[in-house]
Amino acid sequence: MIKMSGIRKAYNTGRIKVEALKGVDLEIGAGEFVSIVGPSGSGKSTLMNIAGCLDVPSDGGYELDGESVEKLNMSQLADIRNKKIGFVFQAFNLLPYATAFENVELPLIFGKVATKKRQDRVVELLGRVGLQDRLGHKPAELSGGEMQRVAIARALANNPKLLLADEPTGNLDSQSGKAIIDLFEELWKSGTTILMITHDFNVAKRTNRVVYLRDGLVVTKAADIAQGIKSWKHDRQFDTA
Amino acid sequence: MLSNARMIIRLFLRELKSQKLRMSLTIIAIIWGTLSITLLLAFGEGLKNQLDINRKGLGDGILIIWGGQTEKPYKGLPRGRQIRFRPDIIDYIREQIPEIEAAGGEFINWGRPISYNGKIVSEKVNGVLPEYEFMRSLYPDSGGRFINKLDLQNKRRVAFIGNELRDDLFGPPDSAGYVDPIGKTILINDIQFTVIGVMQKKLQMGMYSGPDWSTAFIPITTFQTMYTRRYLSNLVIKPRDINQTEYVKDRLYSILSTKYKFDPEDKRALSIWDVVEDAQVMRKVMIGMQVFFGIIGGLTLLVAGVGVANIMYVAVRERTAEIGVKMAMGAKRAHVMTQFMLEAILIAGIGGGTGLFLSFAIAGTLAAIPMESEAMQWLGKPTISIPIAIVTISVLSTIGLAAGYFPARRAASVNPVESLRYE
Numbered sequence: 001m002i003k004m005s006g007i008r009k010a011y012n013t014g015r016i017k018v019e020a021l022k023g024v025d026l027e028i029g030a031g032e033f034v035s036i037v038g039p040s041g042s043g044k045s046t047l048m049n050i051a052g053c054l055d056v057p058s059d060g061g062y063e064l065d066g067e068s069v070e071k072l073n074m075s076q077l078a079d080i081r082n083k084k085i086g087f088v089f090q091a092f093n094l095l096p097y098a099t100a101f102e103n104v105e106l107p108l109i110f111g112k113v114a115t116k117k118r119q120d121r122v123v124e125l126l127g128r129v130g131l132q133d134r135l136g137h138k139p140a141e142l143s144g145g146e147m148q149r150v151a152i153a154r155a156l157a158n159n160p161k162l163l164l165a166d167e168p169t170g171n172l173d174s175q176s177g178k179a180i181i182d183l184f185e186e187l188w189k190s191g192t193t194i195l196m197i198t199h200d201f202n203v204a205k206r207t208n209r210v211v212y213l214r215d216g217l218v219v220t221k222a223a224d225i226a227q228g229i230k231s232w233k234h235d236r237q238f239d240t241a
Numbered sequence: 242m243l244s245n246a247r248m249i250i251r252l253f254l255r256e257l258k259s260q261k262l263r264m265s266l267t268i269i270a271i272i273w274g275t276l277s278i279t280l281l282l283a284f285g286e287g288l289k290n291q292l293d294i295n296r297k298g299l300g301d302g303i304l305i306i307w308g309g310q311t312e313k314p315y316k317g318l319p320r321g322r323q324i325r326f327r328p329d330i331i332d333y334i335r336e337q338i339p340e341i342e343a344a345g346g347e348f349i350n351w352g353r354p355i356s357y358n359g360k361i362v363s364e365k366v367n368g369v370l371p372e373y374e375f376m377r378s379l380y381p382d383s384g385g386r387f388i389n390k391l392d393l394q395n396k397r398r399v400a401f402i403g404n405e406l407r408d409d410l411f412g413p414p415d416s417a418g419y420v421d422p423i424g425k426t427i428l429i430n431d432i433q434f435t436v437i438g439v440m441q442k443k444l445q446m447g448m449y450s451g452p453d454w455s456t457a458f459i460p461i462t463t464f465q466t467m468y469t470r471r472y473l474s475n476l477v478i479k480p481r482d483i484n485q486t487e488y489v490k491d492r493l494y495s496i497l498s499t500k501y502k503f504d505p506e507d508k509r510a511l512s513i514w515d516v517v518e519d520a521q522v523m524r525k526v527m528i529g530m531q532v533f534f535g536i537i538g539g540l541t542l543l544v545a546g547v548g549v550a551n552i553m554y555v556a557v558r559e560r561t562a563e564i565g566v567k568m569a570m571g572a573k574r575a576h577v578m579t580q581f582m583l584e585a586i587l588i589a590g591i592g593g594g595t596g597l598f599l600s601f602a603i604a605g606t607l608a609a610i611p612m613e614s615e616a617m618q619w620l621g622k623p624t625i626s627i628p629i630a631i632v633t634i635s636v637l638s639t640i641g642l643a644a645g646y647f648p649a650r651r652a653a654s655v656n657p658v659e660s661l662r663y664e
């Protein structure tokens with residue numbers, strides 16, 4: 001599903017050049033449920049943005065679902081984000097003035113789905129995340145867990161092959177967080193490939209593979225991983241300030 | 242994107258709440274701009290129409306010619322000679338210049354006693370030709386007629402009277418004791434005349450020998466039997482085609498200079514009042530005024546447009562996260578832009594619609610005021626013509642589109658990664 005080789009990403013902020021990714025090689029097969037862990041600033045979000053075609057690498061090759069995305073233009077990348085990828089964010093990022101229904105409808109509008117079909121689909125999606133009786137609610141009228149479920153319904157709108165989540169439980173209490181991961185697990189079992197950034201050991205534990213990122217590189221040396229996991233288990237959180 | 246209309250309106254309402262002051266000032270500015278552009282143009286249009294009406298009161302597209310005094314010696318003749326026209330010159334001009342639709346001349350006698358049934362006034366008597374009816378806009382009220390060829394041939398004692406002269410002698414039509422003047426006998430210099438028509442009320446701005454509304458018009462031939470006059474006081478000529486006016490003027494100089502033996506270059510020998518040229522100059526002044534008014538109104542709208550753009554820039558800045566999310570969901574440039582464009586157009590539309598509505602209301606109210614007062618007769622009625630509405634609406638939409646376009650372009654260039662960074 002994801003095939004990255006030698007991915008680099010540099011940010012130029014004024015005179016200082018920050019290299020967020022320094023040559024990442026990563027392959028994720030279809031149907032995997034992978035968590036990305038690593039200290040803050042290690043490049044996890046950058047990697048996810050590139051995986052989601054929201055950003056382009058400074059160097060390296062990226063194949064998504066068998067298609068090389070390097071040469072695609074803005075409009076084609078937007079199509080890929082719309083059709084093949086679903087994003088879930090830590091801060092939910094729902095439109096505050098729109099109802100749950102309208103929020104979920106949005107990617108379907110961008111995808112030019114016909115009105116009737118679109119409306120049926122929204123109802124189906126919100127039902128699937130257990131919010132069939134919250135269609136007309138605005139985000140401010142929903143709990144954090146409910147907002148994240150709306151966001152997941154929105155991410156699933158166009159039936160994407162790949163679900164990307166950047167700390168989806170970061171703003172939730174442990175119970176709602178667990179419910180969200182339960183939902184992810186369900187989606188994974190029904191065939192969706194999931195790539196999720198997390199700090200939470202209990203969350204990472206439930207995925208079928210953990211990728212450990214440090215200083216813009218995937219850590220592969222067994223000793224380093226062991227060391228990281230040791231400190232992680234101790235703190236319960238991967239990196240506490 | 243139509244299904245987005247609900248959201249756009251909701252966004253607009255949210256913007257209205259969060260930027261109350263800025264939003265209301267901007268909408269007021271657009272209303273004001275629309276009002277000023279529309280009303281200024283409408284007043285200009287009313288003034289223009291009114292000037293047209295007033296001008297046509299004297300006669301549409303005519304030349305009025307007086308004989309003058311020669312200033313240059315010519316072929317042995319001295320300077321300072323008086324040039325005067327005898328009545329037979331009219332036929333001569335008609336023969337010589339076929340480009341003329343009608344030619345006429347008149348005798349004038351001021352301050353003549355005119356009476357009916359013991360009521361006596363002292364007014365102007367004009368001896369004229371039948372052509373004066375259309376040349377000088379002397380149209381009869383219903384039931385009456387103007388002087389015709391038979392009146393002329395038979396030197397009939399018939400009179401066509403101005404409407405104010407009628408009021409003086411017979412009373413205004415709606416007053417007590419009013420008698421219909423048609424067929425009645427009046428005395429002009431103690432000679433009996435039958436009234437054949439009363440002039441329709443008209444506005445007359447230009448005049449060369451007093452207003453037509455208090456004149457008694459009689460056949461020129463009858464005039465000659467009453468008063469001993471050899472020379473016409475002036476000629477009136479109407480070219481067939483307004484574009485041939487200059488040519489007709491040249492021809493007049495050439496044939497009259499030959500006939501009366503003066504230097505064709507001697508501009509003092511004839512004086513010609515070109516009503517057409519006057520009207521064209523006036524028209525240009527009016528168009529200039531309208532353009533000026535339009536620019537002032539347009540500038541007001543432009544300032545208002547900057548206000549709209551400002552609101553939209555603030556909105557873009559406040560909604561970068563939202564823009565980033567939409568991009569992550571697969572929104573394309575057009576999707577992001579339309580939202581801001583539509584919102585700007587909505588603001589411009591609400592302000593512009595209100596402004597247009599108020600303009601029509603004001604113009605309508607003013608138009609309903611009767612034109613009796615002196616001021617209104619000169620100012621005319623503000624008229625929102627179709628071109629004015631088109632100008633206003635296109636200026637409005639251009640400004641609305643521009644006010645939305647530039648902020649929308651900035652919105653479309655938001656970097657989603659930046660806007661979504663969460664620390």
Ligand SMILES: Nc1ncnc2c1ncn2[C@@H]1O[C@H](COP(=O)(O)OP(=O)(O)O)[C@@H](O)[C@H]1O
Nearest residue numbers: 011013018020039040041042043044045046659
């Ligand atoms: N848009 C950006 N401009 C400049 N520097 C950035 C930008 N995004 C990320 N960075 C830098 O790149 C590094 C990796 O960031 P990020 O991928 O967000 O890390 P993580 O998600 O693992 O915390 C950090 O040093 C961060 O400051």
Ligand SMILES: [Mg+2]
Nearest residue numbers: 041044045046
């Ligand atoms: Mg991050």
